[in-house]
Structure formats: structure tokens, C-alpha cells
Amino acid sequence: MFNGLKTLFGKKPDTPAPPESTGQPGRPARDTPFLRREAVFDRSNRLSGHLFRLQQSTVLANADDAEQRELDQALLDTLNASRDAWNTTLAFIPLSSSSLDLPAVERLKKANIVLLIQLAPEAEADMVCEAIDQLHVRGLQVGVFRQPKHRAFAKVIQRVDYAAIDIGGNEANAVRDFSAAIRSGEREHPIRLFACNIDTFDDHLFCHQWHFENFHGKFAESAPRLDNVSSGDPHKAQLLNLLRLVQGDAETAEIAAAMKQDPMLSFRILRYLNSPALGLTRQIDSLEQALVILGRQRLSRWVAVLLFSVREPHLGDWLMIENALTRGRLMEVLGEQVMPGQPHDPLFLTGIFSCLDRLLRRPLAETLNDIPISTDIRQALLERSGPYAPLLAIAEASEDFDPPRMESTARSAGIDPDSVNRALLAATAWASEVTEYWE
DSSP, rough: OOOGGGOOOOOOEEEEEEEOOOOOTTTOOOOOOOOEEEEEEESOEEEEEEEEEEEEOOOOOTTTTTHHHHHHHHHHHHTOOSSSSSSSEEEEEEEGGGTTHHHHHHSSSSEEEEEEEEEOOTTHHHHHHHHHHHHHHTOOOOEOOOOTTTTTTTHHTTOOOOEEEGGGGGGGHHHHHHHHHHHSSSSOOOOOOEHHHHHHHHHHHHHHHHOOOOOGGGGGOOOOOOTTTTTTTHHHHHHHHHHHHHHHTTHHHHHHHHHHHHHHHHHHHHHTTTTTTTOOOOOOOOOOHHHHHHHHHHHHHHHHHHTTOOOOOHHHHHHHHHHHHHHHHHEEEHHHSSSTTTTHHHHHHHHHTTEEEHTTTSSSHHHTTTTTOHHHHHHHHHTSSSSEEEHHHHHHTTSSSSSSHHHHHHHHTTOOOHHHHHHHHHHHHHHHHHHHHHO
């Protein structure tokens, strides 16, 4: 019924099964899967969370309960393996109802988790409802996908926090009727509507009209852009100039003088540098002090980050912003593994600068000509060569549903899937935390 949902489940890692694994003897081991995180937007068109699933080369469309539990186990193990608070924003995790008793569910962090349940064919309403009640006691939120013909659906829907529907797999009248039914029911607590797999911007507008609260899919990539959204920010030119000065040979006094030309820009930079996202141990009261405490390379990093603080961003801007920040941090985290003992700020700048053409709507080569950057960064961005290019390729591939490309880029860089997955979760959490303190 839900063809689009079949791709929400991944493969089991090619490692010995943990004691709680539900794998059956004789099943072939699968390669460790790569994690994929996809943006979820709220009604204000702001990024509100992510849906996590596994990239895979083949889709098992007819998996039985035992095999589905293995697939879900792989996803949960991948998430639980991260020591970072990867669910800084809402984390939507699709699971089969047959997997709710997995010990890996018990190990999930409590905050900001939403388990999106697909009812298994033989699921019993009483057992699923009891599992949901236990999850609620632990502080997790639960959603269920629309399955009106399933015998357990009518009872389960009364217990959940989210009601989800696969937009790509249902007709418009089914989406409309589902929304009306959820909103008209008498329940102890309201149920939020989650629209999954929205392909077009028109479908997004339709779901928005019908009171959905969370939106997932490719629609943001085709959202119409307003000409004054990114280029209209008067601080972009000043930030680029400041970045040029900090990256170049300008004296501290010259940099401070450039700052004083725009008091509002000074305020924005100092407020950002003092935000909890940076975790500095002392207050920074001036740019001169920032240069002493951070150094030029680190200050360049944070000026580059602030460059992406688009005012009143639309859907496409949020995707671009998150991709830029996540690319930079992902490259930096992976660099700590493959380039030990080397400075990693250039890796961060490589990742974030790779999206400058979309931010400024200007050819990347022209923008880079205005900024003093190292040869290694320039080669990675313009020629896809040099020492930073392999990590940039991984960062770019992690945004596309292209498992073979993901595997080849990681192999070329000599990085295993587990390391990529942990770095992606860390980068996602970092990007979410940084944007939390923007205007």
C-alpha cells in the first residue's frame, strides 16, 4: 500500500549480531548501511527536524516480520552508536510495529524522538497500544502511518501523537479525508498531522491548506524563490569584505575599522560569538578580543557561518543553509580521523564555501576570487582535486539518495560507513544547534 515507505528501511550491518538481535540463523550478512537524514519542515517553513533512514542499494519490498526486525535493528543500532545528541531537533524514525519490543528501542535517547509506526500485517491492536503506552511513559512520542484497512488502525490512532500519510502514495481526496477525520475526532490530546514523501511544491501547499503540521519530501527543492530573500540582506557584502580581511594580511585595526562601519553587523557577530553554540568560556566584547581568543582562522570560520544566516529564509534556503553547515562540520569531523595532527578549519571552510554560489547566486569562481583562500580549498571547490576533495565528495554524496556513490566516495577516502554515519549525526546536531541562535 505504501510503496514510498518501503525505502524507509535499511540493511543490517555486516557485523556479528548483538545478543538482542532478531536475526535468524542462515540469513546472509549485509554490508553496514549508510545513514540518510532528510529535512522536515513546520508550518512556518522552518526546519523543525529530520527523518532518519538508511541508504541501500536494494529494497526488500516483501520482507517478513523477522527480516523487517533486522532492518529496523540496523537503523536503531546506527543511531544508538552515536555519542552525540543527534536529536537536537525532532528526530522522526520509521519502524515496523513488530520492532517496538527491540532492546535497541529502549536505548534510544528520550528527548525529541518520534517513532513513526507502520503496522505489521498481523499486528494486534491491544499489543501495539500497550507498547505505545510504555513508550509514552519513557518520554518518546509516537506516530502511525495511515492504514485504514488494517484491523488495528482504528484503535491505535487514538493513542498516538502523530498521524502520518504517504502523500506520494495516496490520492488528494484520501489526504483530505484523512486530515478531516483526524481533526474531527474526540481525543484526550491533539494529534499532529505529518505529510511524508511530498514530491512537489503544489502538493506541499495542498497539505498546508489541510492543516498538516510537519512536511517531508523533495518539495523544498522545487519551491519558488523570491529575488530578495538571500541577495537582499545588506550585511552580505560587509561579511564578505570582513572575511577577505580576516583571511588576508589586514591588520587588526583595519579589521576593527571595517566592523565599525556597520554597528548592526558588529552586534550580530559578537552576539553569535557569545552564543552557547560556540561554548566559549569567556565573554567576547570586541572584535580585537575575538581575534586574540579565536585567532584569524577560527574567526574566519564563524564569519563564514554567519554569512549563511539568511533573513526570512524560505524552504530552499533552509535546505541550502543546513547542507552548507552540515557539509562543513562533516568534513571537519572526518578530517580528525583521516588527517590527524592537521588543522581542520580549512576542511570546514571547504564544506561551507561549496554552497556559496547558491547563497549569493553568483558563480563560485567569481566569489572565491574575492576571498584569499588556500590552494587546497580552491582546488577542492573548483577542480574537485587535492587533499580535501575526497571528504567534500562524501559530504555532497550524503545529501543524495545514491548508495553506490556514497559507497564509492567513502571507499576512495578510506573511511568506513560507521565513521561516516557518526560524523553525519554529529554534523546534523551541530548545524541544528547553530541555527537555533540565529534571528
